[in-house]
Amino acid sequence: MHHNTSEIAALQERLASVERSAAEKERQLERYAADLRETFKKERARRDELRRSYMATVRALCNAVEARDAYTGKHAERVAAYGMEIARVLEAPFADDPEVEFGFLLHDVGKVAVPDAILWKPEPLTPEERALMERHPLVGWEILREIDFLGEAKLVVRHHHERWDGGGYPDGLRGDDIPLAARVFAVADVLDALTTVRPYRPPSPLADARAMIDDACGTHFDPDVIAAFRAIPAAPLDEIRVGMD
Ligand SMILES: [Fe+2]
Numbered sequence: 001m002h003h004n005t006s007e008i009a010a011l012q013e014r015l016a017s018v019e020r021s022a023a024e025k026e027r028q029l030e031r032y033a034a035d036l037r038e039t040f041k042k043e044r045a046r047r048d049e050l051r052r053s054y055m056a057t058v059r060a061l062c063n064a065v066e067a068r069d070a071y072t073g074k075h076a077e078r079v080a081a082y083g084m085e086i087a088r089v090l091e092a093p094f095a096d097d098p099e100v101e102f103g104f105l106l107h108d109v110g111k112v113a114v115p116d117a118i119l120w121k122p123e124p125l126t127p128e129e130r131a132l133m134e135r136h137p138l139v140g141w142e143i144l145r146e147i148d149f150l151g152e153a154k155l156v157v158r159h160h161h162e163r164w165d166g167g168g169y170p171d172g173l174r175g176d177d178i179p180l181a182a183r184v185f186a187v188a189d190v191l192d193a194l195t196t197v198r199p200y201r202p203p204s205p206l207a208d209a210r211a212m213i214d215d216a217c218g219t220h221f222d223p224d225v226i227a228a229f230r231a232i233p234a235a236p237l238d239e240i241r242v243g244m245d
Pocket residue numbers: 107108136160161
């Protein structure tokens with residue numbers, strides 16, 4: 001094949017022009033990528049800020065409840081920490097879902113509707129008083145109902161006193177019908193109740209509390225959740241209890 005000089009020059013010119021436009025395209029792509037990275041960073045910062053303000057809202061609500069109850073103190077924060085620890089070991093789908101943690105923190109928000117005389121009554125409650133007290137999961141659910149970002153948290157609030165055997169309240173749900181997050185929460189709640197001081201009894205040592213929770217496996221508690229709970233060593237649980245005293 002024979003090319004004359006002008007054909008070669010034309011080919012070289014075309015090649016150079018293709019290379020120039022390829023380089024231009026590459027620069028353009030790099031600019032797009034930089035823009036995307038910038039947008040992504042901004043979105044993430046916005047999301048973090050939103051999360052912080054959600055968290056502040058949830059804490060404010062939570063403090064409003066706890067401020068009334070001298071005995072429980074940091075109960076909600078400890079229970080949330082125990083609950084998330086169990087969720088991690090259980091590899092629950094919500095193990096790093098802030099929504100569910102909000103539900104753990106807010107579980108007793110409905111107690112704002114329980115009169116002081118009942119909330120703080122040292123003697124056993126009458127059936128009428130107990131009925132009023134046992135409305136708190138439904139009242140809490142009603143309070144939070146319109147808050148979209150709480151999603152699954154609302155289910156924890158509504159169902160945190162259900163029992164695996166169906167003997168709980170308010171809906172008497174049984175087994176898997178109880179949302180998993182509420183089943184996890186139930187164990188965390190009882191663990192904290194047993195290991196902290198009450199006006200009528202001293203706190204139980206962790207080992208005793210564990211034995212009592214074990215005894216309620218399959219009646220009060222989901223056996224799978226109990227299996228996960230058993231797998232947690234004492235150290236992280238002690239750390240949560242002592243760390244938030
Ligand atoms: Fe409760």
